Amino acid sequence: MALRPEQAKALIAKVMGTRDQEMTCDECVADLAEFVEVQLTRKPLGDALQAVHEHLERCHDCTDEYHVLRQALAALAEEEGR
Amino acid sequence: MPMRAPRENAIWIRDLRAGGPVQAEALTDLRGLLLRGLATSFQARGDTDQAFVEDVVQQALMHILDHLEQFQGRSRFTTWAMAITVRLAMSALRRKRWQDVSLESMTAPSEGAPAWDRDDTTSPAQHAEQHALVETLSRLIDEALTEKQWMALTAELGGMPVEEIARRMGSNVNTVYKLLHDARQRLKHGLETTGYTAEDVRSAFA
Numbered sequence: 373m374a375l376r377p378e379q380a381k382a383l384i385a386k387v388m389g390t391r392d393q394e395m396t397c398d399e400c401v402a403d404l405a406e407f408v409e410v411q412l413t414r415k416p417l418g419d420a421l422q423a424v425h426e427h428l429e430r431c432h433d434c435t436d437e438y439h440v441l442r443q444a445l446a447a448l449a450e451e452e453g454r
Numbered sequence: 455m456p457m458r459a460p461r462e463n464a465i466w467i468r469d470l471r472a473g474g475p476v477q478a479e480a481l482t483d484l485r486g487l488l489l490r491g492l493a494t495s496f497q498a499r500g501d502t503d504q505a506f507v508e509d510v511v512q513q514a515l516m517h518i519l520d521h522l523e524q525f526q527g528r529s530r531f532t533t534w535a536m537a538i539t540v541r542l543a544m545s546a547l548r549r550k551r552w553q554d555v556s557l558e559s560m561t562a563p564s565e566g567a568p569a570w571d572r573d574d575t576t577s578p579a580q581h582a583e584q585h586a587l588v589e590t591l592s593r594l595i596d597e598a599l600t601e602k603q604w605m606a607l608t609a610e611l612g613g614m615p616v617e618e619i620a621r622r623m624g625s626n627v628n629t630v631y632k633l634l635h636d637a638r639q640r641l642k643h644g645l646e647t648t649g650y651t652a653e654d655v656r657s658a659f660a
Contacts, residue, residue, distance in 0.1 A: 375595075383591065387638050390642045397616060406533075440544060
């Protein structure tokens with residue numbers, strides 16, 4: 373298998389960041405609402421939500437959703453505060 | 455007209471299950487809230503318009519009504535509803551963005567030998583370390599991964615969303631995520647068995 377340099381670097385980073393137990397995307401989505409609320413109120417993350425944080429570090433798709441959700445909730449919070 | 459106080463979670467669920475004008479009013483309120491949140495969040499993006507946002511919110515409302523029993527009360531109801539709406543929106547955007555890209559085009563080998571030229575920031579010793587590490591990794595890919603695992607991994611490395619890989623493989627997100635996780639675990643285990651430590655790998659690419 374011939375790896376291109378940028379491909380090899382990205383793969384090595386992913387491989388070395390692998391944990392034995394990882395949350396799946398569906399599990400992450402199920403906890404995302406709670407995770408964002410805790411983040412917005414700056415409360416500490418419990419173990420279950422720490423797993424969401426770790427999943428977001430690995431998963432581009434869920435990270436995208438996290439940012440959009442966070443922005444949407446921030447907009448609504450601002451509206452509520454007016 | 456006085457502003458209505460925000461509904462508590464239990465009131466949202468009760469009203470959305472009520473049917474008739476009570477349900478219609480709750481749906482109108484929820485629709486407005488989801489539209490405002492999503493529209494604001496997507497304002498900066500160039501790949502959506504109001505029609506897209508309205509279409510997604512409509513789909514989300516139907517999904518929410520059909521899955522009210524799945525709300526566990528671990529967040530505000532409106533946050534849960536917004537998370538569902540965002541998921542549907544992002545899923546639609548991913549599908550649109552990747553609709554013309556095949557899995558085969560993502561996994562086709564590059565023409566010619568990959569260039570592993572040393573740049574100015576890498577010492578000759580570090581370059582040799584990188585080269586040895588990548589050769590080991592390439593061997594492990596051939597020995598430890600199935601063709602399906604390598605195909606999914608290559609597509610993911612190329613930026614294809616897991617959801618889109620799953621669609622092309624006739625599978626689902628969870629199964630493909632587990633396939634990818636297993637592939638990464640096999641490579642990590644292979645590197646460790648060969649004698650590479652996390653520190654070796656870090657220093658090779660520092």
